[in-house]
Amino acid sequence: MKTRITKLFGIEHPIILSGMSWISVPRLVAAVSNAGGLGILATGVMTADETRAAIKEIRSLTKKPFAANITLYFPGAERNAQVLIDEKVPVINYALGKGDWLAKKVHAYGGKVVATVTTHKHALAAERDGADALIVTGYEAAGHGGAITSLVLIPSIAEAVKIPIIAAGGIADGRGLAAALALGADGVSMGSRFMNTIESPVHENMKKLSIAKTIYDTVYTPKIDGLPARFMKSKKVLKVMSRPLNLITAAFNSREIAKSLGYPWIKIALAILLQGYGRAKKMATMANGFKAFRVGTMDGDNAHGVLPLGQVTGLIHDTPKVADLVKRLVKEAREAQKDLNAKMK
Numbered sequence: 373m374k375t376r377i378t379k380l381f382g383i384e385h386p387i388i389l390s391g392m393s394w395i396s397v398p399r400l401v402a403a404v405s406n407a408g409g410l411g412i413l414a415t416g417v418m419t420a421d422e423t424r425a426a427i428k429e430i431r432s433l434t435k436k437p438f439a440a441n442i443t444l445y446f447p448g449a450e451r452n453a454q455v456l457i458d459e460k461v462p463v464i465n466y467a468l469g470k471g472d473w474l475a476k477k478v479h480a481y482g483g484k485v486v487a488t489v490t491t492h493k494h495a496l497a498a499e500r501d502g503a504d505a506l507i508v509t510g511y512e513a514a515g516h517g518g519a520i521t522s523l524v525l526i527p528s529i530a531e532a533v534k535i536p537i538i539a540a541g542g543i544a545d546g547r548g549l550a551a552a553l554a555l556g557a558d559g560v561s562m563g564s565r566f567m568n569t570i571e572s573p574v575h576e577n578m579k580k581l582s583i584a585k586t587i588y589d590t591v592y593t594p595k596i597d598g599l600p601a602r603f604m605k606s607k608k609v610l611k612v613m614s615r616p617l618n619l620i621t622a623a624f625n626s627r628e629i630a631k632s633l634g635y636p637w638i639k640i641a642l643a644i645l646l647q648g649y650g651r652a653k654k655m656a657t658m659a660n661g662f663k664a665f666r667v668g669t670m671d672g673d674n675a676h677g678v679l680p681l682g683q684v685t686g687l688i689h690d691t692p693k694v695a696d697l698v699k700r701l702v703k704e705a706r707e708a709q710k711d712l713n714a715k716m717k
């Protein structure tokens with residue numbers, strides 16, 4: 373398959389591993405890149421030193437292009453961005469912030485920049501700011517998808533911008549890949565599907581649950597981490613959704629996060645408070661959400677933790693090796709193309 377995305381990144385298949393905190397780690401990133409796609413390292417919960425070490429590890433596992441993500445909204449993002457620039461990471465994916473400065477620095481060493489967006493406003497702004505491509509995330513997605521379904525969002529944003537777009541949200545097989553290309557995307561990015569692979573470090577409980585759950589077993593809510601996002605439906609998630617924000621728990625959780633990111637907590641707390649009550653409340657919710665993500669993804673504890681999960685969980689029935697999955701996606705997409713040709717004669 374040859375699309376504007378395979379050309380832009382120098383990869384074989386237009387298939388991308390989404391940046392998922394604690395999950396898109398060097399082993400999984402390298403497995404996707406080695407299989408001919410593009411792995412994105414998630415740096416949101418890493419210190420600058422951990423990010424540098426992770427890039428070194430990826431380079432020891434693959435000679436193929438790879439990417440790393442930066443969530444500009446999070447504390448510590450600039451420090452990690454600087455590491456990615458110093459290390460000349462081939463592709464940098466950013467979200468939730470303005471990326472003009474990043475694009476300039478990355479283009480200076482010949483790298484590419486991809487912005488993750490969920491609306492036209494942000495898609496057009498990212499294009500103006502110099503992004504080379506967009507990841508456009510629909511309502512079906514795990515985590516922070518937009519309010520509009522991929523079926524409508526992808527063609528609509530494809531019409532509005534000139535740069536290539538990568539569809540995210542609702543894709544788990546080759547039919548989804550072929551459909552995304554038909555809708556005007558030049559590639560796909562998958563989270564839930566790659567989360568359930570042999571190389572994924574997510575806890576085995578969550579791999580089993582993602583097979584057992586159906587398309588009806590997720591919820592979309594801003595109550596878990598402060599921004600509208602999709603999670604596996606569980607007693608814990610429904611409890612958090614029904615209760616007001618617990619500020620005391622948030623204070624403890626944000627201390628834990630600040631410590632793991634190597635930041636003085638008081639400095640982060642003061643900086644956030646200075647930005648006003650709205651931002652402080654969002655960050656407090658995010659602190660609670662992040663603690664719950666870690667417990668869900670790494671400890672596999674569904675009673676105390678939460679798991680971002682897309683509606684495609686209902687299309688996931690196995691735990692394959694990444695290389696086999698990528699081959700299967702390409703084969704299925706070609707079969708879908710043949711079926712379509714036959715139907716549309």
Ligand SMILES: Cc1cc2nc3c(=O)[nH]c(=O)nc-3n(C[C@H](O)[C@H](O)[C@H](O)COP(=O)(O)O)c2cc1C
Pocket residue numbers: 390391392393395414416443467509512513514515516540541542543561562563564565567669679680681682683684
């Ligand atoms: C377990 C899990 C963890 C995720 N963590 C993050 C994250 O830390 N940051 C982020 O921007 N997106 C995160 N996502 C969302 C993905 O990046 C991606 O947008 C989404 O999975 C695409 O939808 P899909 O699941 O239907 O493929 C996560 C997704 C999953 C399944």
